[in-house]
Amino acid sequence: MRRPRMGGLMRLAQVYLSLGVTAAEIKQFTKEEEMAFIALHGKRISRMIAYTLCRGWWSRHFLVGFTAWWVRNWMEKEYLEAAMHNFIMLLGTDPFTSIIRSAEKMNPMKLRLKLSQKIKGS
Template identity: 80%
Template sequence: MDKSTERLVQREGAAALLDRGVSVPLKDMRIPFRKKPMKLRVVMRRPRLGGLMRLARVYLSLGVTAEQMKKFTKEEEMAFLAAHGKEISRMIAYTLCRGWISRRLLVGVTAWVVRNWMAPEYLDAAMRRFIFLLGTDPFTSIIRSAGKMNPMKLRLSQKRKGS
């Protein structure tokens, strides 16, 4: 892995660990007697485990890998969006509705709002961004080193007392 890719992985991992999220514009609303439109934005964050499993289930039902999506031409992107638009909006809704109750009650409505109010280029970019963030490859070395550490083993400063 080259240095720039390693830095990118570290930056995305830190953003994911800090749960910062990605702010995505929904719609510009015109309000009377106001010059500039009001911009509605939502923040997509990494879903919790239940939402992540549901998101993964929807992603796997698409039948396409992230590498294949990178190689799409414009026509293939449009055909993919036409065939799987509802599933894509549902995946994005899982990143917006992270709680147990909101995931149960509001995912359908949120997916409809995303389909009808979000610009297609933001929809595509948001989906690609979160699919690449959901992988575990960059964290395998961290997981491996954490697995080697025994939390029950006495540390250096605890040899005499034991706790």
């Protein structure tokens, strides 16, 4: 299970946000709340796990449904719980902060002091 590419990450985030709970709330669930959560959102959870397994464009579009079905029917409970907690870590924006920082530095409208000529009076 690895971090999905951007398209898969966007779909994974959409499914996660549709659940309506935060990671902190999930960690504090009682057994009854866990069972109710799984009964209500089980298919979405298996789909999120499938997005972390199907990372490519073709597999994301054609195999996610089958993979989600396989996860629901054949994956053991311990692995499901571990995957559930791990995918929350995959949703972070940490890899994109360096891209945003470099985009800020490359802003063509911003004056670059080291590269620009010194202003001289006429």
